[in-house]
Amino acid sequence: MQPISNYNQLFEILAGTELAPWIDPLRATLGPAIQQSNNGHLEKWLTALDSLPDVSPSTTALDQSTIQIGRHQDLDTVQQKALPATLHQFHPWRKGPFDFFGTHIDTEWRSDLKWDRLSSAIEPLSDRLVLDIGCGSGYHCWRMAGAGAKLALGCDPFLLYVMQYLAARKYLPSTPAFVLPFGSEDLPSPIPAFDTVFSMGILYHRRSPLDHLYELRSFLRPGGQLVLETIVADGPPGYSLIPDQYYAKMKNVWFLPSPQTLVQWLTRCRYREIKLVDVNQTTTQEQRGTDWMRFESLPDFLDPNDPDKTIEGYPAPKRAILTALAP
Numbered sequence: 243m244q245p246i247s248n249y250n251q252l253f254e255i256l257a258g259t260e261l262a263p264w265i266d267p268l269r270a271t272l273g274p275a276i277q278q279s280n281n282g283h284l285e286k287w288l289t290a291l292d293s294l295p296d297v298s299p300s301t302t303a304l305d306q307s308t309i310q311i312g313r314h315q316d317l318d319t320v321q322q323k324a325l326p327a328t329l330h331q332f333h334p335w336r337k338g339p340f341d342f343f344g345t346h347i348d349t350e351w352r353s354d355l356k357w358d359r360l361s362s363a364i365e366p367l368s369d370r371l372v373l374d375i376g377c378g379s380g381y382h383c384w385r386m387a388g389a390g391a392k393l394a395l396g397c398d399p400f401l402l403y404v405m406q407y408l409a410a411r412k413y414l415p416s417t418p419a420f421v422l423p424f425g426s427e428d429l430p431s432p433i434p435a436f437d438t439v440f441s442m443g444i445l446y447h448r449r450s451p452l453d454h455l456y457e458l459r460s461f462l463r464p465g466g467q468l469v470l471e472t473i474v475a476d477g478p479p480g481y482s483l484i485p486d487q488y489y490a491k492m493k494n495v496w497f498l499p500s501p502q503t504l505v506q507w508l509t510r511c512r513y514r515e516i517k518l519v520d521v522n523q524t525t526t527q528e529q530r531g532t533d534w535m536r537f538e539s540l541p542d543f544l545d546p547n548d549p550d551k552t553i554e555g556y557p558a559p560k561r562a563i564l565t566a567l568a569p
């Protein structure tokens with residue numbers, strides 16, 4: 243099956259909404275974006291997608307910590323034996339967890355813990371049009387669909403994560419959750435039609451964080467809800483940490499504002515009803531290397547003698563969740 247055919251249901255949903263003008267530009271750009279000819283792994287990933295067993299899962303669940311697809315006994319013994327190696331073709335698995343027919347993918351991140359911190363603090367997603375900017379594998383998009391969203395539309399320019407999404411999509415063909423292979427800047431022209439927009443783990447990667455807040459607003463209908471999650475640094479209103487070069491071994495970290503600075507930024511961008519709903523220091527239970535993500539992870543990014551500091555001597559990652567409404 244062509245990967246593009248996984249998006250037919252998306253076009254049907256969009257057709258009945260104010261986002262209908264997105265259909266033609268998405269149809270034109272999706273195929274080429276997935277077939278990125280310069281990606282040396284593409285053939286391996288497409289072969290792995292084709293090797294996934296053609297089986298209907300006896301059960302699926304999108305409303306618990308693990309995205310659950312099928313049971314071990316849905317597969318014959320040959321399929322059971324082959325499946326883990328096929329799924330390992332999509333290494334590294336960063337956001338999850340997932341369970342494919344009894345193969346538990348213990349991802350680098352326990353993304354369910356972030357979901358638990360925010361799910362009761364946001365407006366219910368039931369029947370909403372939801373956009374998730376920088377959604378990774380789409381783990382949270384599946385959870386949004388599990389919470390009743392009419393559409394959970396994610397975007398992420400990193401093709402491997404789109405492949406991980408497509409692996410789950412094979413077994414969830416009618417769930418209204420989609421991951422587009424685009425950065426936010428490559429989405430069609432913004433239409434202020436989404437009821438909820440998520441930006442999680444994105445703001446600190448932006449050189450112009452206020453422009454990002456404006457960008458997010460451009461997708462929200464008036465009164466729609468922004469859910470913003472980002473790394474913060476303790477400090478007074480107005481304070482923002484700008485790392486010299488690396489932060490937790492990441493080169494592309496620009497601004498780590500204090501929570502109160504974030505409130506100021508949102509206010510300057512004319513958001514209203516701004517709420518700080520959670521601040522949480524990331525633990526090595528939530529982010530760590532596993533068999534499914536064999537590169538360095540949080541334990542390697544922290545000072546071995548002081549887990550409250552990064553290896554560069556900055557405060558260890560603390561993440562805040564804020565909600566706000568578009569004017």
Ligand SMILES: C[S@@+](CC[C@H](N)C(=O)[O-])C[C@H]1O[C@@H](n2cnc3c(N)ncnc32)[C@H](O)[C@@H]1O
Nearest residue numbers: 337375376377378397398399400425426442443
């Ligand atoms: C730290 S991860 C956050 C993933 C997920 N939102 C979460 O909270 O678990 C940042 C993601 O942003 C994606 N990304 C990078 N550049 C982007 C862009 N221009 N637009 C949207 N996403 C981008 C990366 O590929 C990565 O998956």
